[in-house]
Every structure is written in C-alpha cells, then in structure tokens.
Amino acid sequence: MRPRTRIAHLDPTTRTRIRFNSTTALPKTRSRGAKWARRGALTGVAVAGLWAYDNQFNASAVTRSLRTAYIGLLCTLDYKINFSPSKADQIEALHERVANRLKWVIDTNQGLYLKLGQALGLQAALLPKPYREAFGHVFDRAPAVSHDEVVGVFQKDLSLSPLDIFETFSEEPLASASIAQVHKATLKSDKGGEGQKGKVVAVKVQKPAIEKQMEWDLFSYRSLMWACEKLFDMPMYFVAKYVSSQMRLETSFKNEANNARRCAELLAQTPELKDDVYVPRVYGEAEGCRESDRIMVMEWVDGCRLNDRTQLEKWNLDLRETMDLAISTMSAMTFSWGFIHCDPHPGNILVRPHPTKKGKPQIILIDHGLYISLPREFREDYCTLWRSLFVLDVPKIETIARKWGIALDANMFASAILLRPFQVNKNKKQKEKIPEKSQYEQQVELKERMKKMLENEQLIPRELIFLTRCQRMMQANNQLLGSPSSRVNLTARWASIGYTNSLTGSRSIKSVGMSTWLKDRLDAFVFRVTLGIVDLVFWFTLQKQRFLPKEKGGWEDKLQKQFEAMAKEEFGIEIDDTVFLG
Structure with a gap:
C-alpha cells in the first residue's frame, strides 16, 4: 500500500509519467517472451528440418553419429563416477549397463556398425563377461534391403536395371550381411563370354545407405577410440586408423574383385593347393559385365559351410582332409604369399565334393573384401618367430x-x-x-x-x-x-x-x-x-x-x-x- 500512498502525494504530471512508464513496461515483457518463443520455434523447425533431410537424403548418417556420441558420453560418465574401490561390488552391474548400451547402438545403427561390432566382439574375449554376451550376436544375419533399393543401386551405378543385364534376377536375396546382400541371377547370351549363356551367377549388391554412412561411421569409431584412450589412459587409438582404412577398402567391390583374381593367381602358383582350393570366377569388363564399386558378379558355386559336419559326412568327405586343406590355405597365404583373406569364418569357406577327385573335398573361398598384405620384413619375422x-x-x-x-x-x-x-x-x-x-x-x-x-x-x-x-x-x-x-x-x-x-x-x-x-x-x-x-x-x-x-x-x-x-x-x-x- 505504501507505493500507492506515495504516488497519491505526487503532482498530476509526475503521476501521469509513472502510470505511462508502468503501462508501457508490460508490452516490453511480452515482447521479450514472444521473441524467445519465436527463437525456440525456429530452432525446433530447423532441427526438425535437418533431421528430416538427414533421414531422407543422408541415410541418417549424422543422426547415427549423434546417437553414438550420446551413448559414448553416457558410458564415459558412468565409468568415471562408478568405477571406484568404494563401489567394487557394483562393477559387474556397471559393465552390464555399458555393454547393453553399446549393443543397442550397434543394433539400432546397423550397417557398418555391425562390422565394427564384429571387431569389438572379437576383442571381447579379453573383456568382462557382459561384453562377451553383448557382442556374441553381431555375427548373425543382417537385415536385407528391398528390391526397389537394389534396383536404385543398379540405376545409379550402371544406368541399367538388373533385367537389362541378366536373364533372370531373384528379387529376394539369398544372403544378407552387414554391408551387402547376394542375389541369384542368370547371364544373358551376350554376357560372360563363349559358353556362358544361361550361366548361374551370384550378384553381390551393396546396401545403398553404406555409401553415405561410411565416413561418418568411421569418424565416430575413431573418435570413440581416441576419447577412450584419453579418458582411461589405455593404448587403444593406435589401431583405429589402420582398421578404418581396411574397412573402407572392404566396401569397394572393385577392390574385392581384384583380391579374388589375385588369390586365384597365387593358388595357381601353389602346387600343394591349386587343384583342391577354388576361387569362383569374377565377371568383369573382359566378360562383358560392367564393374562397379557397389555391384559385383561372380560364378555361382554350390557348397556347404566349412563347419557343416552333417553335410560333410553325408558326402563321405574326410573331416581331417577338409580341415587340413582349410588350414593349409590360410597358412600358405600367411607364410608364403603374404596376402591374407582376413575373414575366414565358416560362411566364407565352403566345401564341396571334388569335381575330379572322387571322395575328396574341395575348398571354395568366397567374400574377398578384407585382405591384408604383409610387408616382406614382417612376414620374414613372423615365419622366423x-x-x-x-x-x-x-x-x-x-x-x-x-x-x-x-x-x-x-x-x-x-x-x-x-x-x-x-x-x-x-x-x-x-x-x-x-x-x-x-x-x-x-x-x-x-x-x-x-x-x-x-x-x-x-x-x-x-x-x-x-x-x-x-x-x-x-x-x-x-x-x-x-x-x-x-x-x-x-x-x-x-x-x-x-x-x-x-x-x-x-x-x-x-x-x-x-x-x-x-x-x-x-x-x-x-x-x-x-x-x-x-x-x-x-x-x-x-x-x-x-x-x-x-x-x-x-x-x-x-x-x-x-x-x-x-x-x-x-x-x-x-x-x-x-x-x-x-
């Protein structure tokens, strides 16, 4: 009540000025609130627009990286706060939380994250039990993309549809991995060279999102490794650049085709293996099939997985002979060639009855995307060791x-x-x-x-x-x-x-x-x-x-x-x- 009493004792001119100022102050307050509301709305619209663009035209590459950064920060803070002697009895639960978050990122992001998850899974042998359980699933089959998306890859890379190149082309893939899927097709009469009309082939098609996501995903991987090294004082980043470069090469099907051809040449120069190990033929420019970094055409070869004991026994193939061949092949690559297939899981080493040696096995090597070449000095040291x-x-x-x-x-x-x-x-x-x-x-x-x-x-x-x-x-x-x-x-x-x-x-x-x-x-x-x-x-x-x-x-x-x-x-x-x- 005092302010009113004081105003009442002022002269009319002063009272008018005070009333005028007090009434004009309210619009200023409303104006400031409206300004912040407009800014918030514009920011929201901008974020929504960027998210929509990233989702629609950039295969969610930025969103995936932000998701990774968020989980990385969350895991780091969790370890920094809770990994201490006073909470020793809660460490197992801490590992479980972090492992489940990393698993969620891999499952949600898919694509190249499955490959990176496999790398983590292979290192998980040295990690606490929750990590081994979390990463055990990354070797499972990856989801496939639709036929329309496959056609889009052909249109973008070759300006053709699959049926412009092949007599038949299966709409449903026969296999799907982290970065590509395989379709069964038959060659047209003018493709593949003499005697190849109607030849059954395997067509490997890269999933379209990989092209847009790759560099963002690899950057996220390197950033996480760098942050972990700095935060936990452990030598982890030194492998990141090397792994990234190998992953980048693995997404190039021209590189894979060259690896397959080189492997076949080296096998032909190895008398102990050349008749018993086979690399399916790759169809390229020389055979009238156009090559692309995202499309590769190979000879179709039937066989069972290396670990399919039931099928091997049905074919009456000796398990020791079969396994000796597989081990000898990898050993020859390591110690004699210095050129190594680095993904020898059972699905990439097939077995079939030998076409010309009755009762004998023949090894078939597929998926030649990941190879490394050993420097001469290192190979000599490794042999010596x-x-x-x-x-x-x-x-x-x-x-x-x-x-x-x-x-x-x-x-x-x-x-x-x-x-x-x-x-x-x-x-x-x-x-x-x-x-x-x-x-x-x-x-x-x-x-x-x-x-x-x-x-x-x-x-x-x-x-x-x-x-x-x-x-x-x-x-x-x-x-x-x-x-x-x-x-x-x-x-x-x-x-x-x-x-x-x-x-x-x-x-x-x-x-x-x-x-x-x-x-x-x-x-x-x-x-x-x-x-x-x-x-x-x-x-x-x-x-x-x-x-x-x-x-x-x-x-x-x-x-x-x-x-x-x-x-x-x-x-x-x-x-x-x-x-x-x-």
Missing part, C-alpha cells in the same frame, strides 16, 4: 617381441602366437599363493599389465590384429568339426617353408661357416622332432576321443582350456572367446 618357437630359440623370440614393441613374458608371448600353452622358459620357482582380489583390483591390475605389455604402441605391427583374428577363427573352425586337424603342426610346417624361402644366398659351410651350418642342421632336427612329438600326442588324443565316448572335447578344446588357464594365472586375463565359434 613360428620356427623359433619349435626349436626353442628363446633369444630370437625375445628379440622379435622387443622389435614389435611388446613387453611380455616369453611363455605368454609364445602361447599367444600359437594359441596353445607353450613354455620356452621353465620357471622352477614355485609361485606364491596370491590372495584373492576384488573385481576392481583385478581390473586395475589388468589395465596396468596391458599398458606395460604394449610398451611402445608405435612399433606394434598393425597386421598382428588381423593375423591373430585369422588364427583364432581357424582354431574355432577346427573345434567345430571336433578338432580333426593338428592345426599348430600344420601351420608350423608352412611357417618353415616360408622361413626357408625367405633365406637369401647360399647356406653352405663355405658361405656361412661351420658354426652356423651346424646350427641350421640342429635347428632342422629339433624342429622335426618337436613336430613328431606333437603329432604323436595329437594321435593319442584322437584315439581317446574315438574309443572313450565319455571323453568330452577335442584336441583344440583341451588346448583352449589350458591356454585360458595359463592366461588367467600368468597374466590375469579371463578368456572366453566363444564368439569365434559362430
């Missing part, structure tokens, strides 16, 4: 480990390369019993050990990422067939061939001297004896499997269990890599 493991040349093993920037106990390094327990140094001291630690303490200790192991990340050969993956996949393939093949010995023999081929110059007494010449002979003898002993143990294991039905698990299963136990005891790593068995 495998051979050194069998002749127990400890100084050479440790020299190569240091050269590669890996600080690791020689026993664990050898076992990691062979994927089987292996002792090059006998530890005679009895180990002290270590008191049980909390999950928090275990994972902090593991982090420190991993940092120490990767002491110089710049020296670590990036090729090891894919080589280890290939070795583990072949081990898993062997396990799925009941471990019929002596994988380690077969791989070692090919390593020895690669080692011998890498030697330059004469190895005669006159050239290298008596001491080196004698060492060569001794190493060769030890190598043969070691392989013989392992082969004998392997044979006894097979007999136990055959005559003792209660004996569960094959050779590879036993090696894997021993390796897991050694990893946990020696290095504090709990390994469970059933993701490789898909």
